[in-house]
Structure formats: structure tokens, C-alpha cells
Amino acid sequence: MVLRQPFGTDYATEPMEVEKTSGSYPGNWNHNEFRDAVEDYYRDALTRMMRIGQGSSVRMRNNAIEFPKSYEIDIPE
Numbered sequence: 001m002v003l004r005q006p007f008g009t010d011y012a013t014e015p016m017e018v019e020k021t022s023g024s025y026p027g028n029w030n031h032n033e034f035r036d037a038v039e040d041y042y043r044d045a046l047t048r049m050m051r052i053g054q055g056s057s058v059r060m061r062n063n064a065i066e067f068p069k070s071y072e073i074d075i076p077e
Contacts, residue, residue, distance in 0.1 A: 001018065001019065001020065001024075001038065002017070002018070002019040002021075003016060003017070003018050003019075003038055003042060004016060004017040004018075005042075007059075011043065011046060012043060015035075016038070016042065018031075018034065018035040018039070020034065028076050028077065029075065030073050030074055030076060033073040033074060034073055037071040037073060040071075041069055041071075044069065045067065048065075048067065049065055
């Protein structure tokens with residue numbers, strides 16, 4: 001999976017670019033719900049890791065942040 005936050009966008013409110021991992025689950029897919037779950041996890045991880053004030057500019061690359069959290073995604077038949 002690839003997650004990108006376009007440079008200069010507000011991490012707390014603006015959409016992020018989320019790509020499905022190639023070669024992963026081959027069945028039906030609900031990308032909108034998957035993206036929403038990934039965005040929620042990312043925002044929660046950043047909130048746990050650091051306090052970012054309005055208008056701050058932070059560049060992060062190749063970071064690994066991990067904590068348990070579960071989501072259910074409706075997959076169309």
C-alpha cells in the first residue's frame with residue numbers, strides 16, 4: 001500500500017492519496033472505505049506521535065508507525 005499526503009496540504013482535513021498494494025487481495029474491492037480507514041489510521045498515528053500546529057510544515061519519508069486498530073470494510077459482491 002502506498003500513502004501520500006500532497007506537499008502543503010492539511011493532514012487533518014484534506015484527502016490523501018492511497019493506492020491498493022499490487023498483487024494483494026484479488027477479489028471485489030471498496031477503495032473509498034479502504035482509503036477512509038487508511039486516512040483515519042494515519043491521522044491517529046500522527047496525533048499519537050507528535051503535535052503538529054496549524055500551518056506547520058513537516059516532511060516525513062519511509063517511517064514506520066504501528067499500533068493496533070481494527071476496521072471493517074463493506075466489500076460489494
